[in-house]
Amino acid sequence: MAAHEARKVLRGAGEATVEVRLGSGVTVGGGAFTVIAGPCALENADQVEKAATAVKLAGAHVLRGGAFKPRTSPYSFQGLGEMGLQLLAEQGKRHRMPVVSEVMDVSQLALMLDYVDVLQIGARNMHNFSLLREVAKTNRPVVLKRGFGATLEEWLLAAEYLLDGGNDQVILCERGIRSFDNTLRNTLDLAGMAWVKERSRLPVIVDPSHSTGVRSLVIPMALAAAAAGADGIMVEVHPAPEAAMCDGPQALTPEMFGSLMQTLPALLHATGRALARPEALAAVGGASR
Ligand code: PEP
Ligand code: MN
Numbered sequence: 001m002a003a004h005e006a007r008k009v010l011r012g013a014g015e016a017t018v019e020v021r022l023g024s025g026v027t028v029g030g031g032a033f034t035v036i037a038g039p040c041a042l043e044n045a046d047q048v049e050k051a052a053t054a055v056k057l058a059g060a061h062v063l064r065g066g067a068f069k070p071r072t073s074p075y076s077f078q079g080l081g082e083m084g085l086q087l088l089a090e091q092g093k094r095h096r097m098p099v100v101s102e103v104m105d106v107s108q109l110a111l112m113l114d115y116v117d118v119l120q121i122g123a124r125n126m127h128n129f130s131l132l133r134e135v136a137k138t139n140r141p142v143v144l145k146r147g148f149g150a151t152l153e154e155w156l157l158a159a160e161y162l163l164d165g166g167n168d169q170v171i172l173c174e175r176g177i178r179s180f181d182n183t184l185r186n187t188l189d190l191a192g193m194a195w196v197k198e199r200s201r202l203p204v205i206v207d208p209s210h211s212t213g214v215r216s217l218v219i220p221m222a223l224a225a226a227a228a229g230a231d232g233i234m235v236e237v238h239p240a241p242e243a244a245m246c247d248g249p250q251a252l253t254p255e256m257f258g259s260l261m262q263t264l265p266a267l268l269h270a271t272g273r274a275l276a277r278p279e280a281l282a283a284v285g286g287a288s289r
Contacts, residue, residue: 008163009156011201017231018201020141020169023098023117025277026061028171029203032276033268034232036100036143036205037257038064040247041077042084050239052091054254058261059278062118063088063097064234068104069246070124077245085115092117100143100234106134113138123148123175123210126158136165143234145173145207152192159202172196172204173234176211185213185250188221190228203231209250215241218252219260226267232276235260 011017019030028034037060039051052063067084069077080087085101092099098117103109104125112119118141125131126147135142142162146155155172162170174193176186188211197204206225208218222233238244238251252260261275268274 006153006156006160008168009160009200009202011199015201017203018168018170020171020203022062022100022141024096026098027276028205029231030276032274033226033230033264034062034205034276035060035261035264036062036064036232036234037237039066039238039244040209040236040251041066041069041245042080042087042101043077043245044080045087047239048084048087048091050254051237052095052097054239055237055257056095056097058254058258059275060257060261061097061232061276061278063092063095063099064101064120064236065099066102066246068102068108070102070104070122071246082111082115085112089115103131103135106131109134109138113140117141118143121145126150126155129158129161132158132161133165136162136167139167139169141169141171142167143171143173143205145175146177146189148176148178148186150177152196156196156200159200168202170202171231172200172202173207174204174211174230175207175234184217186211188212190221190224193225193230194228197229197231205232205234206230207234209234209236209247209252213250215250215252215256218250219256219263222260223263223267226264226273227271229271 017029037055042065069079100118102120120143179187208221241251
């Protein structure tokens, strides 16, 4: 990458990874491994409540859920919009977990800021430079997903837009790319993730759900991401995946997610790391708003 193109996103000699603060004492990039979990789409109050309770009990740090869904077909479920954001924020407060949700368009930004701790920019919007510029102005932490057709350099330059606009609270998320092989939904570029970790000062997480599209591969790829040095994962969990309105085939059941969270500490330990502290675990079941 030419030095004049990307500056702020690159790691200077000996420079530490930026520690991104998500709220409720949860950070990404400080060395520990952070887990973001929840359903692909927010569907209804019962589903969001069950998903939030399950991921919190298992030890997740951040709750995810899409209210505005970028679907390939206009006839697929498009998300609950503001009602979904309300449900997400309510469960985040109840379980003292910061919440993250995707902003698809500049026009949604003001609304999103009322409800979410962390803004997600999706793979389909990584090249939306006007959205990047507006999100940069918010100073809200951002999860920036890699476009499925984007090179590593293009991904870093998209992050550069956020940093150049004054927001360095950026987490990069590898979510799989399109390759010649369409057997799986996407091709998880773990080596690309590790390359970006070396070169960028930003924390990098992995999404083992969209990068595989296959439930049985999510746990192995989550563990591989941890072994390869990722700062965390973003994983889809649904209380009843067979009934999911979006991405059911790749959603972990609460039981599977629990088992992943049980396995991660030993694997992280082998590489001298640990799970981030479950900051507010005592708050499970508590209802402070
Ligand atoms: C998502 O995380 O819900 C999502 C739509 O992911 P991506 O933008 O990576 O496809
Ligand atoms: Mn999804």
